[in-house]
Amino acid sequence: MTRSRKARFALILGGLTAFGPLSVDMYLPALPAMTTGLRTDDATLQLTLAGFIVGLAVGQLVAGPLSDAHGRRKPLLVGVGLFIVASALCALSPSAELLIVARVLQAFGAATGMVIARATVRDLFSGIAMTRFFSMLMLVTGLAPILAPVLGGQVLTLTSWRGIFGALTVFGALLLVVAAFALPESLPASARRPARVGAVARTYLGLLRDRLFLGYALACGLAFAAMFTYISGSSFVLQGVYGLTPQQYSLVFGGGALGLVLAGQVNGRIVGRFRERSLLLTGLTAGTLGSLGLLAAATLDLGLAGLLPPLFVTVSSLGLVMPNATSLALADHPQTAGAASALLGVLQFIIGGVASPLVGFAGESSAVPMAAIMASFGLLALLSYGTLARRRVALAARLA
Template sequence: MLRLTSPTMVLVLAALTALGPLATDMYLPAMPAMAESLGTGPDQVQLTLSLYMAGFALAQLVCGPVSDRYGRKPVLIAGVSLFLFASLLCALAPSIEVLLVGRFLQAFGGAAGPVLGRAAVRDIHGPLEAGRILSYMASTMALAPALAPLVGAGLLLFFGWQSVFVLLALYSGAMLLVMALAMPEPLATEQRQSVRPRVILANFRMLLTQRSFLGYTLVNATGFSGLFAYLSGSSFVLIEFMGLSPLQYGIGFSLIVGGFFIGSLTSGRYGHRLGRDRLILIASLMCALAGTAMAVLALAGAYAAWAVIGPQVLFLFGFGILMPQSMAGALAPNPHCAGSASSLFGFLQMTTAALVGAVVGQLHDGTSRTMAIAIGLAGLLALVSYWRVVRPLAPVRSRSLRASTSRHDVKVRNSG
């Protein structure tokens, strides 16, 4: 069995959290080919992405509270098993309707990885250290989406789009073996919660009235919407409209994820030195500037790959800083219901992103304008969310966070 605090355990949690990005990013280069193969239009294929996010959002409301009662490990095993089955269903889908069902089930199972990975980090490492660990997890996890479009493009070229889902099934099967044979349970017995609906709803109601939780969640959800707008529209903009090959698209996507990778490393390195709130302010400013630049270029008729990929690299650099810090900020005050907090956080994040993705798909005009405007608005809303909701609470939050960290450190020493 792995030690809970070992670097290998962090890698396992990062690999589980990567289920979500892999299931979205690996098939992006294949979306135009899928539309042709299944005899449907771009709007229906883009719906597989939005429906995935909708299923992902709904599943999080279930798996987090259930894991607060029965532990993280059994819920993870159940979720990844469903992900494996659904991936095979997608690979064998004869029509867009079956593919949509498979994607929804894939999302419902895959949600367990990111939700319970975040909750497990909070279980093990406490409120302040969780931000640093999540940052390094994010940088490790960034390797998956950086390589995923390249792998997807290669699979599409040699084996067809169905092979993408076969590989996802193999990945989830490997994760099942690791969890069953080597992963310990991170949630202590004394921290277990009831699964009675009254208790779950009370936790959700408490979180929704907690300004700190809502503020950090809103900052993250608006920033993530900018990323998801790119995921939803970029293959049609760059491949169909601008003429990039699937391989060139994959290379461009890797550059963008490189921005996220560097941003998440920056977040981990400077989290203690600069503080969570200062990092989020800097990061949201970057997202706002990058998104606005892309929108202005598109409205000015600069229809070139550099006018999309360049600003998105900066946007993802900012989001790489913002994402782990806002996650840790939302979970920090809620150790007694970390699973429920992670669930609600993810639900709000994914629901917002799914709505943005659906709008981008429906309003796509054949150019980069719709996608670029959506990304620009997302960056500006992330900055406004921090400035208007999170920033006024900084002094009170610092005092309570130090007290919470001291209690967690005492508990860790006593348990050791």
């Protein structure tokens, strides 16, 4: 595959993977305005987020096996079409109840794009080439969850909250056109598997019993949860506690995003010289040490000068964790890449969904709660890799 074709595929598949983060985070700055505009309360409006997370999880579990059975292209186009229609319904919803239904449908469409994007990479690449391509995807997917709230805030300066869902509708329509003309079928008919309920259930049970897959998936999901915690709490901590202006906060936020993307590109260049497992362990260790340093700086009240360097390390470390963990998790499952991709995504968003409200529950008057939660997820990610994946790999090496 030529370099230009790889870059084109990376943009398309990265855009599909970004459906979830953009749909979750872009409208968060608009929640207060939506409460007023829809004449509802905060608790009811929070169901639009909960419904999306549930729809995203269920949608991935359904879309993965369907793509293993019917190929990647047809389910993908149907899913993106559903995303477009549901996003338009969100923009036009006259009530919170209809918005909740539209958000669930939007999640099903987003889930299809996310699952099939990862499965397509597994169809097209293997080994180091697959890890390098996932690193290339970090140019798009790494920025999406970090910049989405900023983009949502900018859209709000130009229009109402409905404009955010209008922007998502346009984004989906553009991706549908590009995918229809530029993304070929990657799963030949001979490699497809029937999507019978019993067979699908056995596939998922087999993946959950695979300690190696589960170790990589949990390490990835827990590290991603630390990022969710940062996204949820950083604006309160950096602006409310440390007094940054919105512009200064955007610079700090953008600096972390730049570090994450650069780490992903470095990973793609050195993965041939270093094993994926070594790079994954390096990323997990850096993220854990960074979050522990963040906790120490917050506890000792070292100010922004002590807080920002470990925060940068923690965010940037995902550039090593995400591509290597994803590649290693999918490597042994070429025949069920859709189902494996689905389970990988479900674990990420379930754990991340749990992480998001924890900062608010723990308190936002200090950086300590955010740092402590991030450090906890970092330690759990490292522990998951060490107890499930690393030991299994070491045992296999001894037996060989």
